[in-house]
Amino acid sequence: MQQDLSCLTVRITPVGESLIASPKLTLIQSLEQQGVQWPTSCRSGTCRTCTAQLLSGHVRYEMAWPGLSAEEKADGLILPCVAFPVTDLVLNDPFLD
């Protein structure tokens, strides 16, 4: 069964509700449209303020190499200010770390 790509969901654990994410917007843009607070600064993939732990799902980047090492990416870290959701996502709440 193919997923409806116009209506992806993002769940922020451990308590967060499921939110809607557009594959055409950065993750931060989708979250902010729904009133979700997320730490940000540069919004260009360099400062790492927005770094998130992706627990499941996939994102894509339009920039050649966002400010994460290959090891960090392999460990599931993402930069929501420049990451576009490709599938439904589950993220750790950034304020609980």
Ligand code: FES
């Ligand atoms: S806000 Fe700077 S990397 Fe995302």
